[in-house]
Amino acid sequence: MKKVLSIAGSDCSGGAGIQADLKTFSVHGVYGMSVIVSVVAENTGRVLGIQDVSPDMIGKQIDAVFEDIEVDAVKVGMLSAPDCMEEVVEKLKYYHPENIVIDPVMYAKNGCPLMEPAAIKTLIGTVIPLADVLTPNIPEAEKITGSRINSVEEMEKAARAIHTIGCKAVVIKGGHAAGNALDVLFDGKEVWHFDTARIDTKNTHGTGCTFSAAVASQLARGMGLREAVQKAKDYVTMALSHSLDIGKGCGPTHHFWHLYQYGLREEREG
Numbered sequence: 023m024k025k026v027l028s029i030a031g032s033d034c035s036g037g038a039g040i041q042a043d044l045k046t047f048s049v050h051g052v053y054g055m056s057v058i059v060s061v062v063a064e065n066t067g068r069v070l071g072i073q074d075v076s077p078d079m080i081g082k083q084i085d086a087v088f089e090d091i092e093v094d095a096v097k098v099g100m101l102s103a104p105d106c107m108e109e110v111v112e113k114l115k116y117y118h119p120e121n122i123v124i125d126p127v128m129y130a131k132n133g134c135p136l137m138e139p140a141a142i143k144t145l146i147g148t149v150i151p152l153a154d155v156l157t158p159n160i161p162e163a164e165k166i167t168g169s170r171i172n173s174v175e176e177m178e179k180a181a182r183a184i185h186t187i188g189c190k191a192v193v194i195k196g197g198h199a200a201g202n203a204l205d206v207l208f209d210g211k212e213v214w215h216f217d218t219a220r221i222d223t224k225n226t227h228g229t230g231c232t233f234s235a236a237v238a239s240q241l242a243r244g245m246g247l248r249e250a251v252q253k254a255k256d257y258v259t260m261a262l263s264h265s266l267d268i269g270k271g272c273g274p275t276h277h278f279w280h281l282y283q284y285g286l287r288e289e290r291e292g
C-alpha cells in the first residue's frame with residue numbers, strides 16, 4: 023500500500039486541514055499519516071485560536087514517521103510561522119521524499135488568517151522551492167507574486183512567475199474567481215486548464231485541502247502530474263457536489279469512498 027504524509031494544521035471541526043487530508047487519503051486507498059504543525063480552534067464560520075506546536079515537536083513527529091515508514095508522497099498544508107516553516111523545510115531536505123505537494127495556506131474560507139503575514143518571506147525563500155507541485159488559490163497566488171489576478175491569462179502569467187521561484191509545477195486553483203471553476207497548471211513547459219461548472223453552494227470549507235491531498239495521493243500511486251491533477255479535480259468536484267450542510271457557516275466537503283471507487287457519482291446519500 024502506498025503511504026502518504028500530511029504535514030498541516032488540525033481543524034477540530036473536521037472539514038479542512040489534517041482531517042480533510044486523512045479522509046481524502048482513505049478514499050484514495052493510500053495509508054495516511056499526519057504531522058500536526060498547529061492546533062486550530064475553528065469551525066465552519068470562524069477561527070477562535072491558533073496554537074503552534076513547537077518546532078522541536080514538529081521535527082520529532084517527522085522523524086518518527088520517516089525513521090520507520092517509507093513515504094511515497096507528502097502534502098504540506100498550513101504552516102503559520104517562520105520557525106515552523108524552517109523546521110519542516112530542514113526535515114524535508116534531510117529525508118527528501120518524492121512527490122512533495124505544498125498548499126501555501128494563508129486564510130480560511132471565512133477570511134481568517136492562518137499564516138502570519140511576515141512569514142511570506144520564508145514561504146517564498148525556503149518553502150516554495152521544495153515543492154514538486156504548489157497549489158495556491160487566487161488570493162495566495164496574488165500574495166506570492168505581488169500582482170492582481172483578474173483573468174485566466176493572469177492566472178497563467180502568475181503560474182509561470184511562481185514557477186521561477188523554484189517549484190517544479192504550479193496549480194493555481196480558481197475557486198475564488200467568478201464563472202467556471204477553472205484551475206491552471208504550469209508544469210515548467212506547458213500550461214493546462216482543468217475546467218468545471220461552478221457548483222452553487224456555500225459549503226466549500228476544505229476544498230483546497232481536499233484537492234492537494236488528492237493530488238498527493240495520485241502521485242503516490244504513480245500517476246503522472248497532469249492525470250493526477252485531473253483526477254484530483256474530479257474528486258474535489260464530487261466531494262463539493264455532495265458537500266454537507268453542517269454548521270452555521272461554510273459546510274465541509276463530503277468524502278464518499280464507495281461512490282468514488284465504483285464511479286457512481288450521480289447517486290446521493292443523506
Ligand SMILES: Nc1ncnc2c1ncn2[C@@H]1O[C@H](COP(=O)(O)OP(=O)(O)OP(=O)(O)O)[C@@H](O)[C@H]1O
Binds near residue numbers: 197205
Ligand atoms: N463552487 C465551486 N464549484 C466547483 N469547483 C470549485 C468551487 N469552489 C472551488 N472549486 C474547486 O475546488 C478546488 C479548490 O479551490 P479553492 O480555490 O476553493 O481552494 P482554497 O481556497 O485553497 O480552499 P480552502 O481554503 O477552503 O481549503 C479547485 O479545484 C477549485 O476549482
Ligand SMILES: Cc1ncc(CO)c(N)n1
Binds near residue numbers: 032228229230
Ligand atoms: C487547519 C486548516 N488548514 C487549512 C485550512 C484552509 O481551508 C483551514 N481552514 N484549516
